[in-house]
Amino acid sequence: MKTPLRLLKQISATLLFTLIALTFSPTQAADGKPNFIVIFADDLGYGDLSCFGHPTITTPNLDQMAAEGQKWTNFYVAACVCTPSRAGLLTGRLPIRNGMCSDTRRVLFPNSAGGLPPTEITIAKFLKQNGYQTAAIGKWHLGHLPQYLPTSHGFDSYYGIPYSNDMDRIVKGSNVDLANKEDYKAYDLPLMRNTEVIERPVDQRTITKRYTEEAVKFIHHAQEKGDSAKPYFIYLAHNLPHVPLFRSEKFKDSSLAGIYGDVIAEIDWSVGQVMKAVKETSEKSPHSQTYVIFTSDNGPWLTYKTHGGSAGLLRDGKGSTWEGGMREPTAMWAWPKQVNSGVVQEMGSTLDLLPTFASLMGAKLPNDRTYDGYDLSPVLLGTGPSQRKEMFYYHGAQLFAVRSGQYKAHFKTKTSYVKGKKMEEHNPPLLYHLGHDPSEKYDISKDHPDIIEKIKQLAAEHKAGIKPVKNQLLGKIEG
Amino acid sequence: MKTPLRLLKQISATLLFTLIALTFSPTQAADGKPNFIVIFADDLGYGDLSCFGHPTITTPNLDQMAAEGQKWTNFYVAACVCTPSRAGLLTGRLPIRNGMCSDTRRVLFPNSAGGLPPTEITIAKFLKQNGYQTAAIGKWHLGHLPQYLPTSHGFDSYYGIPYSNDMDRIVKGSNVDLANKEDYKAYDLPLMRNTEVIERPVDQRTITKRYTEEAVKFIHHAQEKGDSAKPYFIYLAHNLPHVPLFRSEKFKDSSLAGIYGDVIAEIDWSVGQVMKAVKETSEKSPHSQTYVIFTSDNGPWLTYKTHGGSAGLLRDGKGSTWEGGMREPTAMWAWPKQVNSGVVQEMGSTLDLLPTFASLMGAKLPNDRTYDGYDLSPVLLGTGPSQRKEMFYYHGAQLFAVRSGQYKAHFKTKTSYVKGKKMEEHNPPLLYHLGHDPSEKYDISKDHPDIIEKIKQLAAEHKAGIKPVKNQLLGKIEG
Numbered sequence: 001m002k003t004p005l006r007l008l009k010q011i012s013a014t015l016l017f018t019l020i021a022l023t024f025s026p027t028q029a030a031d032g033k034p035n036f037i038v039i040f041a042d043d044l045g046y047g048d049l050s051c052f053g054h055p056t057i058t059t060p061n062l063d064q065m066a067a068e069g070q071k072w073t074n075f076y077v078a079a080c081v082c083t084p085s086r087a088g089l090l091t092g093r094l095p096i097r098n099g100m101c102s103d104t105r106r107v108l109f110p111n112s113a114g115g116l117p118p119t120e121i122t123i124a125k126f127l128k129q130n131g132y133q134t135a136a137i138g139k140w141h142l143g144h145l146p147q148y149l150p151t152s153h154g155f156d157s158y159y160g161i162p163y164s165n166d167m168d169r170i171v172k173g174s175n176v177d178l179a180n181k182e183d184y185k186a187y188d189l190p191l192m193r194n195t196e197v198i199e200r201p202v203d204q205r206t207i208t209k210r211y212t213e214e215a216v217k218f219i220h221h222a223q224e225k226g227d228s229a230k231p232y233f234i235y236l237a238h239n240l241p242h243v244p245l246f247r248s249e250k251f252k253d254s255s256l257a258g259i260y261g262d263v264i265a266e267i268d269w270s271v272g273q274v275m276k277a278v279k280e281t282s283e284k285s286p287h288s289q290t291y292v293i294f295t296s297d298n299g300p301w302l303t304y305k306t307h308g309g310s311a312g313l314l315r316d317g318k319g320s321t322w323e324g325g326m327r328e329p330t331a332m333w334a335w336p337k338q339v340n341s342g343v344v345q346e347m348g349s350t351l352d353l354l355p356t357f358a359s360l361m362g363a364k365l366p367n368d369r370t371y372d373g374y375d376l377s378p379v380l381l382g383t384g385p386s387q388r389k390e391m392f393y394y395h396g397a398q399l400f401a402v403r404s405g406q407y408k409a410h411f412k413t414k415t416s417y418v419k420g421k422k423m424e425e426h427n428p429p430l431l432y433h434l435g436h437d438p439s440e441k442y443d444i445s446k447d448h449p450d451i452i453e454k455i456k457q458l459a460a461e462h463k464a465g466i467k468p469v470k471n472q473l474l475g476k477i478e479g
Numbered sequence: 480m481k482t483p484l485r486l487l488k489q490i491s492a493t494l495l496f497t498l499i500a501l502t503f504s505p506t507q508a509a510d511g512k513p514n515f516i517v518i519f520a521d522d523l524g525y526g527d528l529s530c531f532g533h534p535t536i537t538t539p540n541l542d543q544m545a546a547e548g549q550k551w552t553n554f555y556v557a558a559c560v561c562t563p564s565r566a567g568l569l570t571g572r573l574p575i576r577n578g579m580c581s582d583t584r585r586v587l588f589p590n591s592a593g594g595l596p597p598t599e600i601t602i603a604k605f606l607k608q609n610g611y612q613t614a615a616i617g618k619w620h621l622g623h624l625p626q627y628l629p630t631s632h633g634f635d636s637y638y639g640i641p642y643s644n645d646m647d648r649i650v651k652g653s654n655v656d657l658a659n660k661e662d663y664k665a666y667d668l669p670l671m672r673n674t675e676v677i678e679r680p681v682d683q684r685t686i687t688k689r690y691t692e693e694a695v696k697f698i699h700h701a702q703e704k705g706d707s708a709k710p711y712f713i714y715l716a717h718n719l720p721h722v723p724l725f726r727s728e729k730f731k732d733s734s735l736a737g738i739y740g741d742v743i744a745e746i747d748w749s750v751g752q753v754m755k756a757v758k759e760t761s762e763k764s765p766h767s768q769t770y771v772i773f774t775s776d777n778g779p780w781l782t783y784k785t786h787g788g789s790a791g792l793l794r795d796g797k798g799s800t801w802e803g804g805m806r807e808p809t810a811m812w813a814w815p816k817q818v819n820s821g822v823v824q825e826m827g828s829t830l831d832l833l834p835t836f837a838s839l840m841g842a843k844l845p846n847d848r849t850y851d852g853y854d855l856s857p858v859l860l861g862t863g864p865s866q867r868k869e870m871f872y873y874h875g876a877q878l879f880a881v882r883s884g885q886y887k888a889h890f891k892t893k894t895s896y897v898k899g900k901k902m903e904e905h906n907p908p909l910l911y912h913l914g915h916d917p918s919e920k921y922d923i924s925k926d927h928p929d930i931i932e933k934i935k936q937l938a939a940e941h942k943a944g945i946k947p948v949k950n951q952l953l954g955k956i957e958g
Contacts, residue, residue, distance in 0.1 A: 047792045050822050053532020055552035056914045067546060073534035256824055256914035306915040313526045313791045343529050345735055435535045435735035436785040
């Protein structure tokens with residue numbers, strides 16, 4: 001119960017806040033451009049946050065972010081594995097358009113020769129051209145040769161591991177056993193600053209912490225000049241909860257959900273630190289406006305059992321074009337001007353971030369290429385519905401499924417990461433109503449030949465718009 | 480963006496509210512007894528609320544209730560089907576102690592002769608003895624002969640359907656088809672006022688609405704005398720979302736999740752109406768304090784596909800002792816003095832409501848019988864942890880599984896409502912760590928013989944405390 005004294009204090013605090021608000025009206029200046037922060041987890045499942053229904057993982061900061069902002073329940077990534085998903089997010093284009101997907105080598109490896117082509121315009125490059133400061137922190141996985149690194153793709157700086165945290169393995173043993181032994185030296189992974197390796201093997205136990213500190217430092221530095229500071233874009237791509245799982249001392253044995261829960265708790269802490277830094281700097285730059293987006297690159301790696309996450313009620317996980325592979329728990333939040341708060345059940349995608357950011361900062365995208373994204377700013381601002389009405393689900397370089405409205409047709413399916421499971425073709429395609437049946441349990445293809453025809457036509461039109469390009473994932477470094 | 484005018488209005492509103500708060504300090508009077516409202520859904524799945532992760536069902540009121548209050552993620556019912564679950568909630572005792580469970584007839588039917596024995600002390604009877612007004616609204620299912628009705632079990636009044644809404648069927652056809660045709664006349668179900676049938680067949684399309692209006696009316700009447708009013712207990716047990724699904728005109732086609740989503744949206748509306756009535760009456764009775772608990776009787780009836788709900792990431796559903804059958808989405812909320820807000824990952828059960836209410840209103844339970852519940856008031860008030868460290872999972876009259884801490888041992892399992900599936904016995908029992916593995920996927924019995932021994936001993940001690948009683952579910956009305 002509040003005592004009168006506490007209530008009086010509350011009144012004073014409210015008055016003070018209101019006076020500050022009146023003095024420094026936190027409206028974005030007419031010509032001001034907002035800051036953008038994308039926080040990207042790795043292999044996080046749809047069901048792994050408390051606000052998405054996990055019973056033993058604790059995520060108070062993400063829950064707050066989703067409650068104050070928007071919780072997106074139908075938000076998709078561009079591909080069901082790492083490299084193509086990241087290419088899609090940063091370019092606003094499906095990876096099939098720039099060679100960043102393949103059926104055999106599905107991601108880049110330390111011996112890969114390719115990367116995101118220099119002709120691609122990443123969010124960073126686009127924003128930098130429009131006067132932004134840009135920073136990439138964390139996992140890259142779009143090419144680790146110098147010409148493909150973040151600093152060659154529009155980022156002023158880079159600090160992170162250039163690919164997955166289970167690569168460069170030099171010790172035998174399962175990723176689970178090595179994580180349980182906290183044996184980070186089993187992976188000869190590089191940590192890079194811009195184009196230089198600064199630590200090898202990187203101590204993964206503190207990697208989430210260090211990425212977070214780097215981001216927080218950047219936010220404070222970027223806003224040092226107050227309202228005359230350049231706007232910024234931060235791409236904070238955590239290497240975790242991808243296996244092997246590591247977390248810093250503070251989070252060890254902190255979760256009822258075990259080591260996986262510890263790792264998510266640290267990522268949640270990281271989100272809280274970023275929100276805190278945004279709020280603090282916003283007080284010093286009262287005309288600034290910052291958008292923060294949280295999502296992940298693909299579904300949970302189910303093969304790793306309790307070291308992998310959960311897709312909640314969605315079917316399958318990472319590597320699959322069932323919903324569990326490509327639908328991610330997503331929150332969008334802004335400060336000081338909040339987004340239109342609530343649960344968003346409309347469709348959105350990481351492919352939409354570039355067009356959305358372009359719209360929010362008032363610039364047009366170049367018209368020399370095809371984009372696969374939509375401007376979601378009307379949803380953020382509460383001025384209109386999502387323009388995204390369909391989603392194309394690629395498995396490697398093949399179109400496996402198409403969603404149109406609430407209907408999803410699977411032309412091909414493959415259970416991911418299970419030996420002996422082969423691709424199955426479906427004619428007629430399997431059809432699910434994702435609104436009524438989000439777990440994709442009840443095939444209703446027999447009842448809706450008309451919808452199947454419509455989706456087939458949509459797929460054909462889409463395929464007709466795809467031009468052959470050089471594949472980037474197959475080439476290997478010689479010698 | 481807030482304009483200065485809107486901010487000034489906000490200040491005024493805050494000041495006004497604060498002045499009201501200072502004048503009518505909403506502390507519970509030292510000798511005041513709080514009101515209790517239990518809202519009990521029927522066959523609602525763990526994953527069916529937005530705040531428990533459902534992507535297309537919309538539940539803003541329940542989300543608010545869970546956010547302002549407590550969201551319980553490990554809250555259990557006393558049994559995996561209707562009749563015994565309700566008996567457990569109202570008596571604080573496992574149904575095995577009073578004959579309200581059986582292996583063959585698992586619930587009461589319209590031709591049943593039995594019911595909850597008059598020797599049982601329900602929450603209503605206990606509170607009535609302590610000066611409360613009591614009302615049962617909705618589904619009863621603890622005996623429909625006069626001696627078993629709510630008015631014989633401590634409730635001042637009853638308004639509702641005395642058993643499940645798929646009973647008294649007089650027309651052939653599936654429950655799904657009949658619901659899709661809105662054919663409520665296919666069920667010759669009675670609606671009762673106290674001990675009289677007042678409508679038959681009841682128009683189920685408006686039943687959730689009518690139950691809600693009855694509850695809201697009761698709340699307002701009960702508080703008519705302001706602070707001198709008797710405290711009240713309302714048991715609002717919806718008949719839905721049990722099949723056949725019906726909803727009122729306003730909610731038809733309102734949800735992306737189809738008819739099931741419409742039904743949940745109406746129940747969510749109902750929760751909002753109750754919260755609103757509590758807030759309104761609380762202004763007139765400033766010393767009153769009201770606790771509202773929302774949960775359901777058992778997991779989703781998966782057989783009914785898109786007319787049944789989803790257990791989210793939990794395994795199986797109604798009728799089963801897997802988590803999906805007995806763990807329910809639960810929210811606890813209080814007004815005007817809020818409960819200790821947050822996500823509660825500790826264990827709780829409907830069996831705990833009677834001891835918790837007794838503690839909150841300051842009375843002792845009779846000591847002439849065994850109770851299976853614990854006082855959860857320390858968790859509500861933020862003064863201590865949950866005392867519940869174990870859970871016993873009954874399937875009919877057999878103990879199938881036992882949870883101790885995060886470990887759950889299944890001695891027997893049976894997939895529910897699937898023809899041909901037989902009960903399986905497990906020796907050693909299957910063992911799951913529910914914190915790490917809430918979906919009960921990875922049996923770890925081989926790694927933990929010590930824990931299995933401990934749980935076996937717990938089960939043996941529990942069984943030793945069960946005395947044989949007359950079964951109430953097997954007897955049929957003659958003729």
